[in-house]
Amino acid sequence: MTTTPILLTSPDDVLGAVPYLLGFHPADSLVVIAFAGRGARGRLRVTTRWDLPIPPGELDRLVPLLKQEEVTHTVLAGFGGGALVTPAIDQAMRLLADAGVTVIEALRAEGGRYWSYVCTRVECCPPEGRAYDPVAGEVAVQAAYDGLVALPDREALRGLVTPTTGAVREKMREATRSVAARLRAEFAAMADPLEIPGAFVAEGLARVRASPHTFRDSGALSDAEAARLGIDLCVIRIRDEVWALMQDDELDAHVGLWSDLTRRLEPAFVPPVASLLAAAAWRRGDSALAGIAVERALEADASYSMANLLAQGLRQLVNPEILRRRMPTSAELDAGMGPPRIEWLQPMLALIDDHALPPA
Known part of the structure; x- marks a missing residue:
């Protein structure tokens, strides 16, 4: 303690x-x-x-x-x-x-x-x-x-996941629209669409592996960096990389990063980061923050599977060590899921279409 x-x-x-x-x-x-x-x-x-x-x-x-x-x-x-x-x-x-x-x-x-x-x-x-x-x-x-x-009190704890408002929210919204438009243009420019899943997942995995260290060393991500990370995490294989690789000595950085993104990201991108916040907080022994993070994820998407799994574990008072021991390694995730496929990207593609700036 x-x-x-x-x-x-x-x-x-x-x-x-x-x-x-x-x-x-x-x-x-x-x-x-x-x-x-x-x-x-x-x-x-x-x-x-x-x-x-x-x-x-x-x-x-x-x-x-x-x-x-x-x-x-x-x-x-x-x-x-x-x-x-x-x-x-x-x-x-x-x-x-x-x-x-x-x-x-x-x-x-x-x-x-x-x-x-x-x-x-x-x-x-x-x-x-x-x-x-x-x-x-x-x-x-x-x-x-x-x-x-x-x-x-508990309401003050809830402030750690309360969405930002005002000018901060507007800047984040514009950054999200800009990043989404840029990604859509990059995908359209690729000569072979079959290369999109592999390239996107490889870049996303590298980004999420580095992000807790970047946050710990440099503080909050820029709006554009935050928006891109939020888009990356819409792909379950990329999100699960973070969940699988959480180390005990990095939990404070994970809690700080995912708490920041839970507050800043546009609502559609909140469920993965709020769920990762819940997982990190729970692993750290902070079940109160974990519960509030799960609530935030489910407010954004009541069907989000990771949030529902964590909610069930919290309700049943499961020791988070049990889930930690059952998490696959990065290599096991690759072996179990196989090469990246276009269907992995469908939820993300729908979201960037919803959020992208209109063509000039």
């Missing part, structure tokens, strides 16, 4: 850590922090959050996840009023007890105070609750020092 391990030894520590584990300060939420191992040797395995109230049966998915992660003990933290939090805490404690998972603490936090469902000692857990500081506490300070960010 951080460059310096953080030890959680008190309710104040837990509540101070939650916003940095999630990436935002939660409200009306149940958070489950799960550990494997015993005592001080226990290691964080997974943190998951549920909106309150939780629909009937929804929390049943928690136990299979914890068994999969070999969890031995948990901390529960509910954020909001007692009428919302208490039923969810009670249900979670029953499920965990039946599964043999120890609940070492269960808390409710509201208005800068917290209450324990486990501790019954008035001297440390008075009826009026105990005050805590979610911003200036020791754990929060350490997390911020280590470079972690906790946004004010």
